[in-house]
Amino acid sequence: MFFKSFFDENLAQMSYMVGCQKTGEALVIDPARDITPYLETSRKEGFDITSISETHIHADFLSGARELAHQTGAKLYLSDEGEDDWKYAFAEEYSHQWLKGGDQFYVGNVRLDVLHTPGHTPESLSFLLTDEGGGSEVPMGIFTGDFVFVGDIGRPDLLEKAAGAAGTADQGARQMYKSIQAFKELPDYVQLWPGHGAGSACGKSLGAVPTSTVGYEKINNWALTTENEHQFSDELLEGQPEPPTYFGMMKKLNKEGPALLSVDQSIDQLTAEDVEQLTAKGTAVIDTRSKETFAEGHLKGTLNIPFNKGFANWAGWLINYDQDIVIISDEEQVRDIQKALQSIGLDRLVGYVLSEEVNHQENLETYTSITAEELEKKFKNEDDYIIVDVRNQSEWDEEHMEEAIHVMLGTLPDRLNEIPDNKTPIVHCQSGVRSAIATSVLQANGFKDTLNLKGGFGAWKDYSQ
Known part of the structure; x- marks a missing residue:
């Protein structure tokens, strides 16, 4: 069996590829929107990506499931749990199979057993992996998505706070408690492969260690050691961070199907003189230089969101989805910034201004x-x-x-x-x-x-x- 994890540090998001070396088939779980790493890995390792699965409809990043299915022809394995309001609307365009708890599917000789684990979202699934091709009769690990993390569990309040589904936070907390009790029945040796690490807004105190085991979490994860349901619910809901405003849009886009990306999307090089006119007509101009450089001199009307790990998060908070976007950056960073914006569905990057041009302007604003x-x-x-x-x-x-x-x-x-x-x-x-x-x-x-x-x-x- 082949196994590889992928980590997007900008969103603290984990995705995975599992391959059967006997048949050359591979599965990608919870793909990010930039599918290049999966395509490159499959070519390098000699796999055909034949299957794509998602643990749930994500709120914190734009999924690459539709993009990957479009480019590879792989079959989608998607949740059929939860209410009709939270079903994948784009699945009918592609080969797909709906999944419910108790189902199983194969990637070559690798078996995935489907567990319905609601709480974070009603449709949430987890996938228990058994390497039958390697001769195993017991599971190796479990892909939990936003259900169980290292040291924490998924928050149940996002549907209510980000998507406006009133009353779902308390209901989700009760569902999460029941899901956790079932999770604790798994063998201690089962490895835990979560959907996020430290830095994600999908929980309060996610660990920085990328993997764990069920047994370790039973001892050290607060949610697995709290036996009283009311105490569990109160602690789970208390102190959850404010969900970024873009989370609601992510749920909508991931449900309906993200737009397919154009490989040749052009980004025009603009001048500093263009910026005043652009901001006047409502274009968001993001200066990605450091805060120190921005303070020393910047163009009027521009927002300073330095290009670092927090860039996508703050862009999602502060930029509207109906705005065109222009960035101020070094030329070699333009495509990376575009990918970061696209990872949360901000696809309207239309131009860039070189940092060095701004540095040489006169009459800049300072603070x-x-x-x-x-x-x-x-x-x-x-x-x-x-x-x-x-x-x-x-x-x-x-x-x-x-x-x-x-x-x-x-x-x-x-x-x-x-x-x-x-x-x-x-x-x-x-x-x-x-x-x-x-x-x-x-x-x-x-x-x-x-x-x-x-x-x-x-x-x-x-x-x-």
Whole structure:
């Protein structure tokens, strides 16, 4: 048997390829939208991708299942559990088989037993793998998707918070408890292959270790050691992070079928002089340079989302799906940035401006970062300044400045009216990364004198003690 995992660090998302070396057939589980790694691996290892499966309709990334089926002709194995509202609408276009708990299917001589594991979503499936071709009569591991992670379990509140399905959070928590009891009946030696690792918003405290075993999780995963159902539900629902606004769109697109990608999609090179006109007509212009470089000089109306691990997440929060997008970046990063945007369905990248061209412009906007000591001095005159805390709700609840107002970064574009236009905003997060993005949002929306707190709340706390 062949086994390979793929990790998208931008989304903390895991996908897998399983192959039968005797028959040359391969299965891809939960493919990302960029299917290049699967095609390259199958060519290198001599496999034909004949099967594609998904554990559930994803909310945090755009699936590559339709793209992979379109390019390879592989058969789709998709959930037929849950209500009719959450069925894959695009499956009829391709060879497919609907799956329910208790079913099984094969990839060559590798057997996949289907478990219905609702909780994160009603249609959620897990796949228990047995390598019959290798002579095994017992399962090797289980693909759990967003059901069980290393150290945590999937959140049941996304349908309610991101897709507007009222009442589903409590129902999902009850379903998750029952699913966990069944999971604990699996043998301890079964390996755990989850759909996400640390950094995903699909759970509260996902581990950074990519794999585990059922036995290890029985001992160390809080959800598998909590026996009281009410206590389990309360702990599961409490303190879940705000789901990014794009999660609702991901559920919709993954259900209906993501658009097929054009390999030759053109991206025009533009000039810095074009940017003012573009922003005026509603184009989102994302400056992907570092926050330090952006602070020293940037074009008016641009948003600063540095191209790093958090790029796709914050782009999904802050960019509308009906907007054209232009990026400011180095030329060698343009295609990688495009892939990151496409991974969450932001497909309207129409142009780019070279970073070096912006660096050489005159009359650029700047912003100032101040220290905690400078903040204290400035805020003695409360009539002139307003402190804006852009951290998550859980961070705010734990501790915050009494004088601050709370506007979580991802919600900032829709809550600008909460910031008085007769005061200078002083923005902070925990360390200074998110507040730099927030400062660019405020400047682009007319708060030109916005100040950024250097080192964030952590620096303020150290100073004030």
